[in-house]
Amino acid sequence: MKRKLSDTDWSPTTFTSLPLDPRILQAIATLNYSTPTPVQQSVIPPALEGKDILARAKTGSGKTAAYLLPILHRILTSQDGGNINNGGNDGEAVGGTEALILVPTRELADQVYKVIEQYTAFCGKLVTAVNIARNISDSIQQSLLLSHPKIVISTPSRAAIHFNTETLSLSSLKYLVIDEADLILSYGHENDMQVLSGALPKGIQTFLMSATLTDDVEGLQKLFCRHPFVYKPDAKEEDGVGEVVKQFYISTGEDTKFLLLYVIFKLKLIKGKSIIFVADVDRCYRLRLFLEQFGIRACVLNSELPVNSRLHIVQEFNKNVYEIIIATDENEIMGDEDEEEEEEEVVGGEDGDTVMEGTETESQPKKKKKKSKKSKPRKRDTEYGVSRGVDFQNVTCVLNFDLPTSSKSYMHRIGRTARAGNSGMALSFYVPKPLYGKHRPTSVPSSVHDEKVLERIKKQQKKLDHEFKPYNFDMKQLEAFRYRMDDALRAVTKVAVQNARMKELRAELVASEKLKRHFEENPEDLRHLRHDREIKVVRVQQHMKRVPEYLLGKGKAAGMGLQQSGGSIPFKVGSRKTARGKGKQKGKKVGKRKDPLKSFGKGKKKK
Numbered sequence: 001m002k003r004k005l006s007d008t009d010w011s012p013t014t015f016t017s018l019p020l021d022p023r024i025l026q027a028i029a030t031l032n033y034s035t036p037t038p039v040q041q042s043v044i045p046p047a048l049e050g051k052d053i054l055a056r057a058k059t060g061s062g063k064t065a066a067y068l069l070p071i072l073h074r075i076l077t078s079q080d081g082g083n084i085n086n087g088g089n090d091g092e093a094v095g096g097t098e099a100l101i102l103v104p105t106r107e108l109a110d111q112v113y114k115v116i117e118q119y120t121a122f123c124g125k126l127v128t129a130v131n132i133a134r135n136i137s138d139s140i141q142q143s144l145l146l147s148h149p150k151i152v153i154s155t156p157s158r159a160a161i162h163f164n165t166e167t168l169s170l171s172s173l174k175y176l177v178i179d180e181a182d183l184i185l186s187y188g189h190e191n192d193m194q195v196l197s198g199a200l201p202k203g204i205q206t207f208l209m210s211a212t213l214t215d216d217v218e219g220l221q222k223l224f225c226r227h228p229f230v231y232k233p234d235a236k237e238e239d240g241v242g243e244v245v246k247q248f249y250i251s252t253g254e255d256t257k258f259l260l261l262y263v264i265f266k267l268k269l270i271k272g273k274s275i276i277f278v279a280d281v282d283r284c285y286r287l288r289l290f291l292e293q294f295g296i297r298a299c300v301l302n303s304e305l306p307v308n309s310r311l312h313i314v315q316e317f318n319k320n321v322y323e324i325i326i327a328t329d330e331n332e333i334m335g336d337e338d339e340e341e342e343e344e345e346v347v348g349g350e351d352g353d354t355v356m357e358g359t360e361t362e363s364q365p366k367k368k369k370k371k372s373k374k375s376k377p378r379k380r381d382t383e384y385g386v387s388r389g390v391d392f393q394n395v396t397c398v399l400n401f402d403l404p405t406s407s408k409s410y411m412h413r414i415g416r417t418a419r420a421g422n423s424g425m426a427l428s429f430y431v432p433k434p435l436y437g438k439h440r441p442t443s444v445p446s447s448v449h450d451e452k453v454l455e456r457i458k459k460q461q462k463k464l465d466h467e468f469k470p471y472n473f474d475m476k477q478l479e480a481f482r483y484r485m486d487d488a489l490r491a492v493t494k495v496a497v498q499n500a501r502m503k504e505l506r507a508e509l510v511a512s513e514k515l516k517r518h519f520e521e522n523p524e525d526l527r528h529l530r531h532d533r534e535i536k537v538v539r540v541q542q543h544m545k546r547v548p549e550y551l552l553g554k555g556k557a558a559g560m561g562l563q564q565s566g567g568s569i570p571f572k573v574g575s576r577k578t579a580r581g582k583g584k585q586k587g588k589k590v591g592k593r594k595d596p597l598k599s600f601g602k603g604k605k606k607k
Contacts, residue, residue, distance in 0.1 A: 012036055012041055013035065013036075014034055015034065018044060018045075019048065019073075021076045023120075024119055024122075026122045027121045030121070031118060033065075036062070037066075038061070038233060039062055040062045040066045042055075043063075043067070043229070043231050044070055046229040047066075050074075050205055051229045052208075052224075052225040052226055052227065053206070053209075053229055053231070054221055054229070054230045055207075055208070056210055056213050056231065058211050060391065063179075065115070066209075067177050067179075067207040067209060071151075072119055072127060074174075075150055076126060076127065078098075079126045095148070096169055097148060097149060097172055098150050098172055098173060099152070099173070099176075100152050100175070101152070101153045101179065102154060102176075102177065102178050103179045103180060104179075104184045104189070105183075105390070106310075106311070108180065108390060112131075112153050113131040116129045117129070126150075127150050128147070128149040128150050128151070130145065130149040130153070132159070132162065141158075141162065142167045145168055145169075146167065148169075156184060157189060157192050159192070159196060160191075160192040160195045160196060172201075176206045177206075177207040178207070179209045180211065181220055182212050185217070197223050206224045206225050206228070208221055208225060213232075245417060245423075245424050245425065246423075247428075248425070248426070248427050248428070248468075248470065249469075249470055249471065250428070250473070251430060251432055251470070252430070252431065253435045254431055254438060254439045254442045255439040256475075257401060257429045258287075258442060259482055261287070261290075261401065262294060263473075265324070266296060267547065272397065273320070273392075273395050274324050274325075274395070274396060274399055275324075275327055276327070277399070277400050277401060277402065278402045279328070279447075281302045281303075281501065282501070283402065283444060284301075285300060285500045285504070286492055286497050288300055289491075289492045289538055290492050291324075292534050292535065293488035293491060293545075294484075294488065297323075298322075298325070299317075299324070300325075300504065301325050301326070304501075304505060306509055314390055314392065318394075320394070394422060395417040396425065397425045398413055398416050398424070398426045398427075399429075400426070400427070401429055402429070402447065403430050403447070404453065405446055405453060407453065410428075410453075411460070413426075428454075428457075430447075433450075433451050436450075481551060487541070491538045491541075492538060499537045500535045
């Protein structure tokens, strides 16, 4: 006898055991998905019954499918019935918009849209979806909405704009999804959510998905949900970091950060894809120009880049086109423990830097924020996020080049690795207070509180029973590389960073237009737009791109402290073939360089 969905102890072990539409199951089979994740096993059965859902689930846990599969099934079921009863044509949609999916960032909206395309591959035109969070003109968005798509994916601000202009009709709405609810509130969408809540029809099914169940999320629950089914994962799943993530930290000076990074990537001590988090946008380009000096390719991801370029970077990174992304985490979230201590607050500094000032107490008045004469507001996308929501695939290492300003932000950063059963590593650099400000060209204001943040992270990881331990390099062997680091840093001046920033933005604006207009018809042209190409605003010395044999020493890098973990980290130095003798060719003498103008003149006289 088949068990009913209402049986509370029923948990599907395979997707085929779920009562989903055959067309959806066929799409799932083509994606080679067989076993539902814990959140899918718990959430899909009550969702198919029509219950509201309140789920705490991290990115990568399968939460997108947990709310999409029940919605798609119910839309198809009602659509088939509508075709029969109303005489509709087979394969064509009937009625208005039934599902509204609200997400905090454009990157996540694009990601959800692609997942819907995968699950509806065999549904014909019965389920149509539109992403109005994309960077396209309002007139195009309006025309898309006037076609009455079954599913609309949007950020709250875009949805509120189209609702106010009456191009987004919610009269036929049956399903509402609020994904990354805590992040939506932290991005300042409270007013937009209030506008939308007053326009929703009664009796719609609501899915509220969040990484944490804060007081603000509970406020959204009271606003949108009616006696929801609540899903809370076990401790190891809900903290966002499994046992496969190995966490290490390194105490270092400000300039030594660059030395460590150079050695790690030039000697390939980390194999696989890496995300490097830095404090601000200028830091992104300083680091990228520094790595270019040694022939190490990397691309930058920040809120100043056009949205199409950001989406393209994420897609190409997931396709293994790029191995290193340098990213900013400009929308960091302060943790509860940070708010309780009330020792400091984060305020925006010049060019997106993070500075710390005292908080207001009864005995200490609030300090006035100093306005910088030089600082000018730069246009940034407020709906941008990297540490949350975006699904980076097969990331080997998350490297915190600049420590985040809160332990909660640290958790979201390192959640980019060790996903889908893969192992991963998190490596964090921190600057002890006595070393802060010792090397001003590489200093960043947020580093002054690195020690306090590190202690909070240690306490957090201890509560979660995770190992967070120091990692010791043999700095004596690293000193042999220091003169090369100094040479590279001298080339990366403040002016060079500004020029690189402007040049990259100009190039990406052009690339973004090409992506929007041209690439759908010419997919082969995508390979011509690499985001890790050299910027070439500083002179690159070719000898810096190779490591001479004498620098590696007798035991190469074996004595650098890289094997202290018992070989548990993928830190190995591969064999290196030296490039000796390339400067000379057989039968030819290499002399001084000749002045091309003089040689040109002599050649003319001979004629």
